[in-house]
Amino acid sequence: MAADLGDRVASVRKRRGLTQRELAELSDVSLSLVKKIEQGERYTIRLETLRKLAVALRVRTSMLQGDEHDAxxxxxxxxxxxxxxxxxxxxxxxxxxxxxxxxxxxxxxxxxxxxxxxxxxxxxxxxxxxxxxxxxxxxxxxxxxxxxxxxxxxxxxxxxxxxxxxxxxxxxxxxxxxxxxDPREAAAVANSLAWAMLRQGRIAEAESFAVTWADRVEPRFSRATTGELACWGRLWLYAANASIRDNVESRADDALALARAAAHRIGREVLTDTHTVRAYGPISVAHNTAETYVLTGRPDKALAIAQATPAPTLQPNGAGRLRHRLDVASAHAQLDQGTAAVGVMSEIHTVAPEWLAQQRYARDILGSIVAGRRSLTSEMRELADAIRLEY
Incomplete structure (x- = not known):
């Protein structure tokens, strides 16, 4: 319930010796929203907002989140x-x-x-x-x-x-x-299940699940197959993704290091899943690293990675690649480069309109741009309709 969330936020805020105004300033969350949360007026709150509050309060996001998820x-x-x-x-x-x-x-x-x-x-x-x-x-x-x-x-x-x-x-x-x-077939499917948890905002559960499966299928590097390394490395990418959202950057760094080791051992991007067309390799890890910078408010570093990373030739329009392009759009939006952000999303819409329509992330990015403008360009209006942005 919203009241439970409000009680948790208020309790930690008081333990930290902060007023509501000070929490708002530290977290870059509006004072009015902080008040609404603590009063239990909002029944849902976005995960990225919770993470901002968790960073300011020096706690895990999941501690504030409780059993409330953001799907x-x-x-x-x-x-x-x-x-x-x-x-x-x-x-x-x-x-x-x-x-x-x-x-x-x-x-x-x-x-x-x-x-x-x-x-x-x-x-x-x-x-x-x-x-x-x-x-x-x-x-x-x-x-x-x-x-x-x-x-x-x-x-x-x-x-x-x-x-x-x-x-x-x-x-x-x-x-x-x-x-x-086959254990690797099962582990490949487990990757999709970890991703499902992440898309619903079940970050603590997603991290625990991914780490459990990674431990279960940990390969012996000297004799591991490409498929075994890719499956194991991808599980660590999901663990890193969950950890960074849970405001545990040290664990995210450790998980990324393990994923990077697997990618380095493979040396190239590969397709190994029998039930998807996911790629894995050095480019995948670089893209995930860029995502962590977007999540932690360092868009310049995310764009630097995007510019320095070679364009993928294997499944260039695969979901992971398109998600990275949304991270690029988000980084531009964070830097008040709305035109560039919209341009990136329009490019995605050209190659994968059905995919983009399913991305709440795209709606969040465009919504933040639209909210700050008096009027919209024709490109913005068309994109808003295409991704089903609410009025």
């Missing part, structure tokens, strides 16, 4: 798009003929045909094709069937996270982990 769930358009997939996950069969023979090779081929669409974020096309593939995958027996279902349901869970349907996404990802016959 933006799917809008009606997105819910409608994925309704057939949700029905299929619930066991409701589609009306297709279903009388053709089903083989492991055939189902795997159908999954392989969809994977490129993940890289181009064509969610409408994917959602149309998934129910029949799910029906066929459910009919497969034996170890091959379990392996295929791990990959398929890992993919579906990943897509549902991307499209902000978190509860069903987590159930689907857990199903994929339970079906896994």
């Amino acid at each position: 933006e769930h799917a809008d009606p358009q997105t819910e409608d798009l994925w309704a057939p997939v949700r029905r299929a996950l619930a066991g409701v069969k589609d009306t297709g003929p279903g009388d053709e023979p089903v083989s492991s090779a055939g189902v795997q081929a159908a999954i392989d045909e969809i994977r490129p669409l993940l890289g181009t974020h064509e969610y409408r096309a994917i959602a149309r094709r998934l129910p029949s593939i799910m029906r066929d995958a459910d009919s497969l027996d034996g170890e091959d069937g379990r392996t295929i279902r791990t990959r398929l349901f890992g993919m579906i869970g990943h897509l549902l996270v991307q499209n902000r349907q978190f509860d069903i996404a987590e159930q689907t990802l857990q199903r994929a982990i339970d079906d896994a016959t």
Whole structure:
């Protein structure tokens, strides 16, 4: 409840010997908002605002957060798009003929045909094709069937996270982990589950989950495969991401160092997941480092990394790469370079409109720019409509 959050903030503030005005000044949060929080008037509060308060109060963000999380769930358009997939996950069969023979090779081929669409974020096309593939995958027996279902349901869970349907996404990802016959396949899906927790603002849970899985699959560097290193390193990236949001920079630094070691050992960007098109390597770690600078209010350092890092040639429009471009836009916005920020987001919209519409981060960035302007350019108005920015 909001009152519980307000009580926690007020209690720590008093222990630190601060007035409400002093907390507002230290945290760069408005005095009126601090008062509303402490009075329990707001039922939700953004994670980035909580982090600012946590930094000023010298506590972990999750300590203030309690059990209250900051998730933006799917809008009606997105819910409608994925309704057939949700029905299929619930066991409701589609009306297709279903009388053709089903083989492991055939189902795997159908999954392989969809994977490129993940890289181009064509969610409408994917959602149309998934129910029949799910029906066929459910009919497969034996170890091959379990392996295929791990990959398929890992993919579906990943897509549902991307499209902000978190509860069903987590159930689907857990199903994929339970079906896994290979530890690395399970750990790859666990990466998606850690990401789902992060997107909902469950930062302490996400960090603990990622570290537990990283410990479980820690590779022996002298003989580890590229896939093992990439899976392990990505888990540490999620741990770092959670830690920095939880105002524990030392742990974030340690996690990034481990992720960087894995990337250095690989030496290049690679695609290893069988259920996504995520890349991992030195560029991925550099992009994540830039994100930590954006989160901690050091946009100049984030832009310096962006300018110095080679442009990725492997999945240049993959979700991780596009997320980095949003970090660049956010850094520009923090530096009052609104035109540059809007330009970056417009570029993203050109290559991945369906992806951008699912990004609350994009709405936050553009919303902050719009709030500071008397009038909007045509580019800003078009982008606001495209990303479904509320009035």
